[in-house]
Amino acid sequence: MSMLIMSAGRPINKHQLLDVISAFLHGRKPNTTSYSVCIECKRRGNVCVMVAHGIPCMGPVTHAGCNALCPTYNRGCYGPKETPNTASLSNWFKRLGVNEVDLVRYFRSYYGNSEHFYKESKVHMKKRD
Amino acid sequence: MKNDKAKTKTIKVDYLARVEGEGALYVKIKGNTVTDVKFKIFEPPRFFEAFLRGRSFCEAPDITARICGICPVAYQMSSSHAMEDAFGIRVDGQLRALRRLLYCGEWIESHALHVYLLHAPDFFGYDDAIQMAKDYPDIVQRGLQLKKTGNEVVILIGGREIHPINVRVGGFYKALTKQELNSLTEKLKRARDIALEAVSWTAEFDYPDFEQDYEFVALRHPDEYPFNEGKLISNKGLDIFVHEYDNHFIEEQIAYTNALHSKLKERGAYFVGPLARFNLNFDRLSPLAKEAAHSAGLSPVCRNPFKSIIVRSVEMVYACDEALRIIGQYEKPEIPAIPFQPTAGTGYGCTEAPRGILYHRYRVDDNGRILDAKIVPSTSQNQKTIENDLWQFIPKYLDLPSEKLKYDCEKAIRNYDPCISCATHFLKLNIDRE
């Protein structure tokens, strides 16, 4: 259960929580999306904060469900998703001028111990030191 | 009489209900004397101050907000102000007003929860608001409606009702339009009417005759009822700037509780929260809130902590009133946050969380990275006063049957709306009678 809730990215919203509980009670698979926050962000018609304003955004490696809350408020998102392409995102962040120390920080906040985020943060730990 | 012989009695409340977080109370009574009172917070320590080391200054509002699901805005405000103090910047004008509006939303949300759902059942002898709702459905529904309006203010400005995402050092990520804020006006007017009803409703409750000579501590601002700024003052002579906090207050580790006890170096226990704010800032309330207090028979100085439920209701009237005033005068600021460069230094912030003053101090380096952090939430500041109250309160009611005494002790603790998750950064009750 807890894995499932974790994997939904960010703090999950109340509809996701209700769905997970109801799925659990009915013995069915929870109805969670598999795509990233970017899809929700596009659907909301937001201007991409990364492309348009150069603000690092974790949306591409974050599970949808929040309805792209942070980008809607003109800020970048903060993590995570299953099988995310973290290495590619790190490269994009570097191009925006994010240094190794800050990359470690991006991958080590609320979900710093999730497998992909942890691995990615270690890569940048090494480069930092 | 036979029972003159020293008999020991213990009152134990293993899990205090209707408080935020996990705590317990242990009271030992020998004959007619209370010999021990321990207010124990066993919510595990949460190490937030250590998590913050090495993080960027801009993460402090997001990370510290996670300390509390009820008053995240307070953490965001105190941390932002502390960082702004470190960098020597000031957030003024409509951005400042927008922060104040967000804080109004949190006060309404938090106070409505405590008045209607957590504390009122104590005055009617119910175990919880769900039982109370069977007999008083309309009242509970009004409370929920009030809370919902508070939530809506926080959702609109903050992005979501819990752990908002829109607050940043220097202001906001996105500034709201006048039109967006106007959507709250009718709801806030209705909420203000409900809050006025709450004042007259709670004024009718039966209050125990219990007054103490407290030292009340709150912020004091030259012309506003305090939210974000002011000097720290008390009714016993304290009058200091926020950056002088550490010279006057000290935190102590106590073996039986996971939350540090905070005290005034010179005089010991003190009292923070709605009652302290009301007593020290009555003259700064809006005319409507003052009138509501007067009609409820309340004027400063009120020394009966049980009456804090009326004061909370008065503060809800004020928060709705103030929110409406801010919206009426609002114009969208040109930029959502003021630009600045982080610089090395130490910053201090103290704002009025729903439960009282919340102090933050940060030391940051030239890159804006946090070197160390200190956070003193309101509940750890009230812990000593909560224990003192029980020392004084229990001897008056020793004749009561244990179950009733236990219930009344819990009620006395709830006067402070303790937020245990914050304080560990707590309730379970044990009364021991010999």
Ligand code: SF4
């Ligand atoms: S703003 Fe973030 S979530 Fe939205 S499209 Fe850009 S990268 Fe994806």
